[in-house]
Amino acid sequence: MPDLIEDGYCLIHGVLPEDLLIRLRDTTEALCANTDDGHRRSQGIMMTAMADPILAELITLPAALECLEGLGYDAPTFTDGYLISKPGDSPRLFWHYDWFAWKDPEARSPEPQQLFLMYYLVDTTPDNGCLRVIPGSHRHHNSLHDLLSNPHSPELSRIDNPENPAFSSRPDEIDVPVKAGDLVIGDARLLHSAHANSSNVLRTVITLWFQPRFDELPERVQAQMVRKTQAVPEEWPADARRAVEALHPVYTGNDEPYGRDLYRPPEP
Numbered sequence: 039m040p041d042l043i044e045d046g047y048c049l050i051h052g053v054l055p056e057d058l059l060i061r062l063r064d065t066t067e068a069l070c071a072n073t074d075d076g077h078r079r080s081q082g083i084m085m086t087a088m089a090d091p092i093l094a095e096l097i098t099l100p101a102a103l104e105c106l107e108g109l110g111y112d113a114p115t116f117t118d119g120y121l122i123s124k125p126g127d128s129p130r131l132f133w134h135y136d137w138f139a140w141k142d143p144e145a146r147s148p149e150p151q152q153l154f155l156m157y158y159l160v161d162t163t164p165d166n167g168c169l170r171v172i173p174g175s176h177r178h179h180n181s182l183h184d185l186l187s188n189p190h191s192p193e194l195s196r197i198d199n200p201e202n203p204a205f206s207s208r209p210d211e212i213d214v215p216v217k218a219g220d221l222v223i224g225d226a227r228l229l230h231s232a233h234a235n236s237s238n239v240l241r242t243v244i245t246l247w248f249q250p251r252f253d254e255l256p257e258r259v260q261a262q263m264v265r266k267t268q269a270v271p272e273e274w275p276a277d278a279r280r281a282v283e284a285l286h287p288v289y290t291g292n293d294e295p296y297g298r299d300l301y302r303p304p305e306p
């Protein structure tokens with residue numbers, strides 16, 4: 039079993055209740071069917087988790103918060119989330135990490151500063167776009183780090199150059215196939231990607247960003263987390279809004295956020 043601290047990710051089976059899974063699948067299919075070009079990327083359709091109030095149920099899911107508690111994180115905060123749908127016959131995602139504060143002295147600490155919680159709404163395999171990861175790359179230098187420039191550039195999203203190493207197969211990559219409703223928890227520093235969806239069925243993942251120990255983060259990182267927090271839409275039902283806002287981080291200091299410093303991590 040992969041270990042969050044050693045490998046940078048772990049997998050917990052059957053976290054999402056069946057009824058919520060079905061409603062999330064119906065909602066995301068309807069959202070994708072009605073989306074405009076502004077949300078379309080080469081690899082699929084991307085929306086924020088504020089697209090529908092049903093996401094409040096996922097963000098505040100007691101079973102997931104219990105998983106975090108089981109890992110030792112009993113007061114996590116939530117900042118933002120995304121729905122990433124890969125229609126049938128869509129290409130592989132580029133290799134990237136989702137960490138920004140590589141200049142921070144704590145950047146290589148064993149403890150994660152930010153975690154993704156990924157829920158795939160259909161069973162995934164390498165044939166329909168399952169997750170790929172490079173275990174250990176959250177803390178240890180990997181040869182791929184030298185080959186990636188800005189891991190979130192528009193050129194990568196548009197796949198201007200399919201020969202870019204960001205689209206390569208790596209000797210140390212591992213597939214993470216899951217059953218719909220499993221939970222993948224990962225360190226934001228982990229190098230990850232997704233296979234092409236070679237099936238004819240929509241594959242959606244919902245990625246939620248949590249900070250396992252917000253109060254212990256360096257202040258500049260706290261400030262950055264607060265800055266990137268997605269506002270809950272006013273039109274959401276009050277209880278859904280309150281539940282999500284109760285998980286938002288609060289920072290009252292004066293430190294400046296790091297900004298989105300997405301360049302590759304420094305050599306160890």
Ligand SMILES: O=C(O)CCC(=O)C(=O)O
Binds near residue numbers: 120122131245
């Ligand atoms: O589409 C996927 O399977 C991976 C999504 C991802 O890389 C992310 O949310 O950071």
